[in-house]
Amino acid sequence: MNYDGDIIRPPSEADSIILQVTVGCSHNRCTFCGAYKDENKKFRIRTDEEIAENIAFAARYCTRQRKVFLADGDALILSQKRLVPLFARIRRELPQIRRISLYGNAKAIRSKTLEELRELKSLGLDRIYMGLESGDETILARIDKGETPASMISAGRKVAEAGIFLSVTVLLGLGGVELSRQHAEATGRVLTAMAPRQIAALTLMPLAGTPLGDAVENGSFQPPDPVAMLKELRRMLISINCDKVQFMANHASNYLPISGRLGRDKDAILAIIDRALDGGIALTPEAWRAL
Numbered sequence: 340m341n342y343d344g345d346i347i348r349p350p351s352e353a354d355s356i357i358l359q360v361t362v363g364c365s366h367n368r369c370t371f372c373g374a375y376k377d378e379n380k381k382f383r384i385r386t387d388e389e390i391a392e393n394i395a396f397a398a399r400y401c402t403r404q405r406k407v408f409l410a411d412g413d414a415l416i417l418s419q420k421r422l423v424p425l426f427a428r429i430r431r432e433l434p435q436i437r438r439i440s441l442y443g444n445a446k447a448i449r450s451k452t453l454e455e456l457r458e459l460k461s462l463g464l465d466r467i468y469m470g471l472e473s474g475d476e477t478i479l480a481r482i483d484k485g486e487t488p489a490s491m492i493s494a495g496r497k498v499a500e501a502g503i504f505l506s507v508t509v510l511l512g513l514g515g516v517e518l519s520r521q522h523a524e525a526t527g528r529v530l531t532a533m534a535p536r537q538i539a540a541l542t543l544m545p546l547a548g549t550p551l552g553d554a555v556e557n558g559s560f561q562p563p564d565p566v567a568m569l570k571e572l573r574r575m576l577i578s579i580n581c582d583k584v585q586f587m588a589n590h591a592s593n594y595l596p597i598s599g600r601l602g603r604d605k606d607a608i609l610a611i612i613d614r615a616l617d618g619g620i621a622l623t624p625e626a627w628r629a630l
């Protein structure tokens with residue numbers, strides 16, 4: 340399998356065949372994101388030949404894997420005219436595949452009609468990973484996400500309406516100390532309105548060389564400290580009113596690994612956070628955190 344640059348994929352796709360159909364991210368402007376800044380990660384759609392070659396490789400050497408993840412940043416941005424034959428080829432050449440997943444930002448979801456999403460679902464698209472990051476309008480504008488809370492909600496609902504599993508990522512600390520409360524509450528509200536099947540809460544790790552990393556460096560952005568991050572997570576959880584949602588804050592960037600099912604486990608998760616806030620559970624040391 341050949342790849343352009345390093346590959347980023349959701350933790351739950353660890354055992355998937357990673358098929359790179361785009362390189363980089365078509366947006367590539369979020370101020371906190373350093374994923375696709377390298378020269379070899381300039382956005383492009385890989386050629387049909389490159390993709391076909393890698394599917395042929397997978398057909399030969401990846402016969403035990405049952406899932407495919409389409410990389411990089413927003414593979415859903417491909418036109419329907421490219422996606423339909425691609426999905427058909429995967430089904431034809433990798434008949435053991437049971438699930439196809441990809442990252443899809445709100446712009447890419449918007450570019451598809453409900454019928455087109457349903458068509459992709461019928462061809463095997465099982466899961467879309469979408470970055471909400473924050474539900475707060477001011478923060479979304481500051482991080483240059485190119486979306487509003489309303490556009491995020493409508494994209495998320497469209498995915499759910501198409502019957503596709505929606506996994507949404509949010510980023511603790513993105514409002515800094517200044518907007519921590521409003522970040523937590525607005526994000527909880529927007530997640531409730533989107534009603535995803537899975538929520539993943541990561542914790543901000545400012546990266547050198549990104550606009551947000553520079554802002555931390557020059558003192559114009561102050562990230563919450565670990566205890567404040569935990570309080571933010573607590574507030575966000577209280578603001579989420581969803582049922583039958585898998586909630587995960589157990590990424591390597593988090594100070595306190597927790598997961599459970601909302602609303603069933605909400606009180607239990609809050610109790611764990613409270614114990615950590617009281618000093619009864621140690622937080623992950625800074626040196627152990629990773630992206």
Ligand code: SF4
Pocket residue numbers: 364365366367368369372373374412444470
């Ligand atoms: S849309 Fe995702 S991959 Fe693209 S710049 Fe923003 S966070 Fe990074």
